[in-house]
Amino acid sequence: MINFEMAVFYLFAAILVFAAVRVITARNPVHSALFLVLSFFTAAGIWMLLRAEFLAIALVLVYVGAVMVLFLFVVMMLDINLDRLKEGFWSYLPLGATIAFLVVVEMVLVLGGRYFGLQALPAPADPGANYSNTRELGLLLYTDYVYPFELAAVVLLVAIIAAIALTMRKRKDTKYQNPSQQVAVKRGDRVRMVSMPSDKGG
Amino acid sequence: MLDNYFPILAFIFVSIAVGIGPSIGGWVCSSLLGWNRPDSQKLSPYECGFEAFEDARMKFDVRYYLVAILFILFDLEIAFLFPWAVVLNEIGFFGFVSMMIFLLILVVGFIYEWMKGALEWE
Numbered sequence: 001m002i003n004f005e006m007a008v009f010y011l012f013a014a015i016l017v018f019a020a021v022r023v024i025t026a027r028n029p030v031h032s033a034l035f036l037v038l039s040f041f042t043a044a045g046i047w048m049l050l051r052a053e054f055l056a057i058a059l060v061l062v063y064v065g066a067v068m069v070l071f072l073f074v075v076m077m078l079d080i081n082l083d084r085l086k087e088g089f090w091s092y093l094p095l096g097a098t099i100a101f102l103v104v105v106e107m108v109l110v111l112g113g114r115y116f117g118l119q120a121l122p123a124p125a126d127p128g129a130n131y132s133n134t135r136e137l138g139l140l141l142y143t144d145y146v147y148p149f150e151l152a153a154v155v156l157l158v159a160i161i162a163a164i165a166l167t168m169r170k171r172k173d174t175k176y177q178n179p180s181q182q183v184a185v186k187r188g189d190r191v192r193m194v195s196m197p198s199d200k201g202g
Numbered sequence: 203m204l205d206n207y208f209p210i211l212a213f214i215f216v217s218i219a220v221g222i223g224p225s226i227g228g229w230v231c232s233s234l235l236g237w238n239r240p241d242s243q244k245l246s247p248y249e250c251g252f253e254a255f256e257d258a259r260m261k262f263d264v265r266y267y268l269v270a271i272l273f274i275l276f277d278l279e280i281a282f283l284f285p286w287a288v289v290l291n292e293i294g295f296f297g298f299v300s301m302m303i304f305l306l307i308l309v310v311g312f313i314y315e316w317m318k319g320a321l322e323w324e
Contacts, residue, residue, distance in 0.1 A: 005204065008211065051203055058281050066274045073270060131203045138285030142297035149300060152282070153307035160275050160311035164320045167268040 009049050016042040029075045037068050051127065054134040268320060279308050 002010075019039035026032045040063050047056040114120065141149055286293075286301050315321060 048207060049204065053203075053207075054285060062274070062277055062281055066270075066277045070267070070270045070274060074267065077266075127203060129203055129205060132288070134285045134288050138289035138297075139292060141282075142286055142289070142293050142300045146296075146300045149282075150303055150307065153304040156275055156278060157307050157311040160272065160308075160315060163268060163271040163275070164315055164318055167264045167271075168318060168320055169264065170319075 005049060009046065012042045012045040012049070015039075016046065030072065033068060033072045033075050036071070037064055040064050040068065051124075051131070052133055054137050265323075272315060272320065275311075276308075279305075 016039050019035045019042065022035040023032045023039065026035060040059060044056040044059045047053075047059065282304065283301070286297065290297065
């Protein structure tokens, strides 16, 4: 018997699979990026069904709000030739299909019923109406898992430095004013008083 | 707990219906009631438009990405602050110090990007 929660899950899962397939089959990369946004939204819905409310909202805020905007920005503005991207599809297909098959086999072996089934990980009891996922996460993250938490800061720091190192370019040809220097200038820096003998000749 | 989110689910469905309904209705009405006689002159841009001179996709400065990437990184940092703020009363001084170390590490990155001039727009 399907209850309401399962119906919502199957609806979200169907939309997620559809959107994920469209991400890789859509011809226009902008459409692909928008389908990726849709799949993020539905994945957030599924996480909400798993009672991971903070993660669901963080997914929408961080991935849809920031990462996908960057992706869209890149895809819309970048100088990509669509026809040239499509060529070579059939020659790469055997290799790509082999790798995809291997990845699927590995994922089934690892994520299958032996380690992630209901026997290994029983479903948690319904935590009640006042359960706050954000609160539980905070209680664990900053005390028990403080070391991975600080490592996350280091990873973010590495990302900041890497982004600056990869994309920082000083342009040599830009001309700009330095207002503080302009204000601080004195008469002596600009004007030189020269005393010359007056012209005696007629 | 999920019962608390039912209004949001209902809101999503209602807003999808409100958003898609009129446009599908308009499309159905116009295709049933209106005449459709396309013509090369009708479909061409005229008077208030030009043929496109060039492709809209072009090379542009990589510094836009730098600003966007730095925004995402600090956005993630903010995401870590929310659960911390919720439980600050319960995790005590230890939790406070752990977040301060987290912020200190990221402030190092912030000072680095400031000193490098990554936020300057020349």
